[in-house]
Amino acid sequence: MEFKNKKKVNKFNKNKKFKKPGSKKPFKVKPKVRQHIREDDEIKQLQEEYGNIKNCRDIKTFDDFPLSRKTRKGLIDNKFKVPTEIQKQAIGPGLNGSDVLGASKTGSGKTLAFLIPILENLFTKKWSRMDGVGAIIISPTRELAYQIFETLKKVGAHHDFSSGLIIGGKNLKFEKSRMDQVNIIICTPGRLLQHMDENPLFNCDSTQVLVLDEADRCLDLGFSQTMNAIIENLPTDRQTLLFSATQTKSIKDLARLSLKSPVYIAPHEKSETTTPTTLHQNYVVINQEDKIMMLWSFIKTHQIHKSIVFMSSCKQVKFVYEMFSKLRPGVSLLALYGTLHQDRRMAIYDEFCKRSKVVLFATDIASRGLDFPVINWVIQLDCPEDATAYIHRAGRTARHDAAGESLLVLTPHEEEPMIEELKGNKIPIEKISIDPKQLFSPRVKMEAYLAQSKDLKDTAQRAFIAYIKSVFLMKNKKVFDVESINFDEFAKSFGLVVTPRVRFLQRLKKRKEQQLKGITAADNEQPESSDSENVEDDEKQQMKSINLSALMADESDDDDAGLVRVKRKDHDIEIGSNDEMEVMEDLNQARKQKLVTKAAVAKKLAKKKIVANKKIQFDDDGNVVTNTAKELQSELAKEYHEEDEGGINIEKAKQLLQEEDKFDKKRFKELVKQKHRETKKKRKQKKEDKKDSDEEEGDDFESGSEPDLSWLPDYDKINAKSSNKSDDSVSNNESQSDYDSDEGPIHKLPTKLYEKKRPKDEESEEEMEMPQTKKSKKNIASKLNLNDAEALAMSLLGS
Numbered sequence: 001m002e003f004k005n006k007k008k009v010n011k012f013n014k015n016k017k018f019k020k021p022g023s024k025k026p027f028k029v030k031p032k033v034r035q036h037i038r039e040d041d042e043i044k045q046l047q048e049e050y051g052n053i054k055n056c057r058d059i060k061t062f063d064d065f066p067l068s069r070k071t072r073k074g075l076i077d078n079k080f081k082v083p084t085e086i087q088k089q090a091i092g093p094g095l096n097g098s099d100v101l102g103a104s105k106t107g108s109g110k111t112l113a114f115l116i117p118i119l120e121n122l123f124t125k126k127w128s129r130m131d132g133v134g135a136i137i138i139s140p141t142r143e144l145a146y147q148i149f150e151t152l153k154k155v156g157a158h159h160d161f162s163s164g165l166i167i168g169g170k171n172l173k174f175e176k177s178r179m180d181q182v183n184i185i186i187c188t189p190g191r192l193l194q195h196m197d198e199n200p201l202f203n204c205d206s207t208q209v210l211v212l213d214e215a216d217r218c219l220d221l222g223f224s225q226t227m228n229a230i231i232e233n234l235p236t237d238r239q240t241l242l243f244s245a246t247q248t249k250s251i252k253d254l255a256r257l258s259l260k261s262p263v264y265i266a267p268h269e270k271s272e273t274t275t276p277t278t279l280h281q282n283y284v285v286i287n288q289e290d291k292i293m294m295l296w297s298f299i300k301t302h303q304i305h306k307s308i309v310f311m312s313s314c315k316q317v318k319f320v321y322e323m324f325s326k327l328r329p330g331v332s333l334l335a336l337y338g339t340l341h342q343d344r345r346m347a348i349y350d351e352f353c354k355r356s357k358v359v360l361f362a363t364d365i366a367s368r369g370l371d372f373p374v375i376n377w378v379i380q381l382d383c384p385e386d387a388t389a390y391i392h393r394a395g396r397t398a399r400h401d402a403a404g405e406s407l408l409v410l411t412p413h414e415e416e417p418m419i420e421e422l423k424g425n426k427i428p429i430e431k432i433s434i435d436p437k438q439l440f441s442p443r444v445k446m447e448a449y450l451a452q453s454k455d456l457k458d459t460a461q462r463a464f465i466a467y468i469k470s471v472f473l474m475k476n477k478k479v480f481d482v483e484s485i486n487f488d489e490f491a492k493s494f495g496l497v498v499t500p501r502v503r504f505l506q507r508l509k510k511r512k513e514q515q516l517k518g519i520t521a522a523d524n525e526q527p528e529s530s531d532s533e534n535v536e537d538d539e540k541q542q543m544k545s546i547n548l549s550a551l552m553a554d555e556s557d558d559d560d561a562g563l564v565r566v567k568r569k570d571h572d573i574e575i576g577s578n579d580e581m582e583v584m585e586d587l588n589q590a591r592k593q594k595l596v597t598k599a600a601v602a603k604k605l606a607k608k609k610i611v612a613n614k615k616i617q618f619d620d621d622g623n624v625v626t627n628t629a630k631e632l633q634s635e636l637a638k639e640y641h642e643e644d645e646g647g648i649n650i651e652k653a654k655q656l657l658q659e660e661d662k663f664d665k666k667r668f669k670e671l672v673k674q675k676h677r678e679t680k681k682k683r684k685q686k687k688e689d690k691k692d693s694d695e696e697e698g699d700d701f702e703s704g705s706e707p708d709l710s711w712l713p714d715y716d717k718i719n720a721k722s723s724n725k726s727d728d729s730v731s732n733n734e735s736q737s738d739y740d741s742d743e744g745p746i747h748k749l750p751t752k753l754y755e756k757k758r759p760k761d762e763e764s765e766e767e768m769e770m771p772q773t774k775k776s777k778k779n780i781a782s783k784l785n786l787n788d789a790e791a792l793a794m795s796l797l798g799s
């Protein structure tokens with residue numbers, strides 16, 4: 001979440017002195033108080049003027065609206081002087097507190113038409129940080145939310161409201177802790193609902209204004225359930241503003257929002273076209289398999305332009321971007337689609353805004369609301385779902401009086417029904433033809449790249465299947481027909497030598513054949529008794545009984561799946577047969593079944609505080625045996641684990657380790673003491689046993705009372721050894737006598753070090769358990785010089 005909360009700018013002259021009425025002494029009025037007095041007067045005056053807002057035809061500049069000085073200053077700073085048609089018509093009712101349904105062409109300035117009423121509404125209500133959420137603006141995509149947030153920051157710069165951008169892919173924890181301080185929220189539906197559900201700091205009980213930008217999309221998409229839940233959580237006595245270039249008039253949608261006598265504003269309804277007049281719209285007809293060649297040729301011949309190319313799936317965008325990047329067209333390429341990481345999406349969005357010669361490949365995620373500066377061309381490489389989708393895609397260019405070009409690419413099968421639909425929606429579009437001499441095919445190079453890279457080949461195959469699936473899923477079967485695609489040629493156009501199998505279609509075909517066989521057999525058995533009606537019933541019955549659940553199973557890896565997806569409109573598909581209907585059902589089912597990722601499972605476990613791979617020991621009676629050595633002892637550690645904020649707080653973790661270290665040291669000391677006690681006890685026991693046995697032997701008592709000097713080195717042996725040292729023949733002899741006689745100063749050094757560092761109990765244990773190992777170490781050490789011996793000692797310490 002990003003926040004903006006400007007400190008009040010005090011423009012009053014602090015030194016100016018005022019006189020109290022009836023007093024001779026001048027006194028200083030605190031600037032803040034004076035500002036409040038001035039604001040109160042201003043609010044009073046504005047509210048009086050709301051009743052007499054000029055007719056929109058008489059509005060020439062923003063000054064003709066009763067707007068606060070702060071808003072007016074924000075508008076002037078950003079060079080907004082003359083309101084657009086939708087602004088002229090919608091700002092008045094917005095200021096008056098009416099619900100508004102605003103529809104106007106793309107790029108006509110709808111954003112300001114709802115931002116200005118929000119600022120004024122909260123200003124006149126003297127909304128402060130303490131009042132919580134005053135307005136919520138919902139957008140269907142994160143990029144659009146970000147864009148609205150940026151516009152609000154600019155226009156509302158002189159107001160004191162705090163605003164927050166609440167979109168998926170951002171730090172939820174950070175957002176959560178600040179939600180109680182935000183006055184204006186700009187959000188996507190999913191994230192808003194998440195805060196409503198999970199964040200105790202989020203309170204929208206006092207929300208004054210709700211705005212749905214791209215309202216038809218917000219209400220129509222897979223967002224419907226989310227939106228219903230959000231609306232339920234909001235107070236009913238709010239102002240609701242709905243804006244879109246293709247506004248919903250669905251009574252059902254409006255009923256959900258419980259609008260109160262909304263003002264319907266649609267300046268473009270009187271216009272001859274539903275698209276901007278400055279937008280030049282053309283289409284070309286080309287076979288599916290020639291699209292890539294056409295796109296490549298277009299990019300090569302329009303290198304000084306800024307273009308956006310729409311395709312129907314993420315996988316296609318990914319493939320074309322990766323492949324064209326390898327082919328190096330001589331212009332910068334970018335790709336924007338839903339499955340990208342949010343930071344990457346934002347970076348690409350920013351980069352595309354900044355650059356002037358660039359091509360952006362995108363899915364419909366970029367089709368609505370985004371106001372990229374100076375786009376020359378919008379290419380719709382894949383046919384849009386309907387006229388609405390076309391309007392939004394094409395509307396990324398020719399914004400606010402600027403000119404722009406739109407090119408729709410259609411296949412021969414799509415041409416007639418699509419053009420009919422567009423013309424029916426008042427979209428003026430002309431057919432143009434392509435000069436074949438201008439076409440350059442990159443196919444050979446593409447084949448070579450695919451042969452080199454398995455990953456790229458996989459991407460190509462997925463893109464191929466994704467396109468076919470997208471065509472299969474479209475509602476309007478007059479426009480979209482899978483059968484019209486030449487699979488082999490289409491695959492070749494991607495550089496694929498072998499056509500990928502589209503398994504769901506193969507299965508569908510197989511089932512159809514099986515059904516036909518079954519029905520024919522049934523016909524043959526009872527030819528007389530069944531009339532045509534019964535046969536039809538039987539057929540339907542049998543079709544329904546088919547279990548097609550596995551039909552789409554291995555093709556359900558829809559890359560558009562997930563939170564970030566701009567989902568296709570809810571629609572009933574015009575289906576040719578029962579088979580297709582069932583396939584659709586299966587596919588919908590597969591879509592509903594969310595893919596469970598490892599990360600999701602881990603998150604779930606973390607939430608439930610389940611510790612994976614935890615070993616629990618039980619005693620014979622079935623009681624849990626707790627190993628205190630492995631448990632965290634300190635209060636700090638317990639606190640830390642109870643907090644469970646997710647992630648690691650490094651500073652706290654350090655403190656925790658230091659605390660735990662104290663307990664570990666204490667435990668270690670106790671262990672050492674215990675070992676000492678045990679060793680002492682053992683020695684005592686040994687002495688006593690020896691005493692007893694000596695007493696029993698009796699004869700050896702005298703000799704036993706004398707000190708035992710057997711451990712001392714044998715002088716004769718040492719002498720013998722030193723004399724032998726000159727003789728090389730003995731050097732390899734690792735006998736016991738060698739070891740015993742080799743107690744020189746060189747050997748002692750490592751031993752001393754070793755003894756010093758190691759705790760006594762460990763040493764004694766080692767002596768008892770591994771005498772042989774120690775001896776052999778000593779033996780090796782005897783052959784080392786001082787430095788080597790030191791090194792050996794250090795390594796022993798390490799072990």
Ligand SMILES: Nc1ncnc2c1ncn2[C@@H]1O[C@H](COP(=O)(O)OP(=O)(O)OP(=O)(O)O)[C@@H](O)[C@H]1O
Binds near residue numbers: 080107110111
């Ligand atoms: N009154 C104005 N004067 C000058 N420019 C304006 C004015 N109002 C809006 N604009 C500019 O027009 C462009 C389009 O505005 P905006 O994004 O609000 O259009 P829109 O109607 O919401 O488009 P879409 O339907 O695509 O969402 C923006 O660059 C904005 O800065």
